Amino acid sequence: MNNYRLGFELLVIGMGTVFISLYLLSVFLYFSGKFFGTEAKKKTANSGPEKQQLNSSRLAEKPQISRQKVAAITAAVAEIQGEKEFKVISIRPKS
Structure with a gap:
């Protein structure tokens, strides 16, 4: 019976470690995406409304x-x- 308890404890510790590390990795990737976004996101954020309207009209043309x-x-x-x-x-x- 003692082996089952040890196995269950190892299971809980192992799965807990995996899920916590995956959660921390997702938080890290989320914030790194916010701070170090792509160049395209930065350019559209810094462009004026005239440039955004011109870009959207180009996208609308098919x-x-x-x-x-x-x-x-x-x-x-x-x-x-x-x-x-x-x-x-x-x-x-x-x-």
Whole structure:
């Protein structure tokens, strides 16, 4: 019976040590991220509202892709994956 008690004590001490060290590691990483953040975070924090508005308008612009190109890419990917529902006839542009 004494061996079970010793085993249980070692289990509690070992798991407690692991969880406490993981918690302390997460706290350390959280605060190090706050103090030593990436350059991009620092630049956006220091930029004015005009620069932020310009950056957000650039992000809002999306490249326009025609429906024909999307259909051709989808058919080509389906052909590569072995889908039997689609068949690629030709992906050359019409002349």
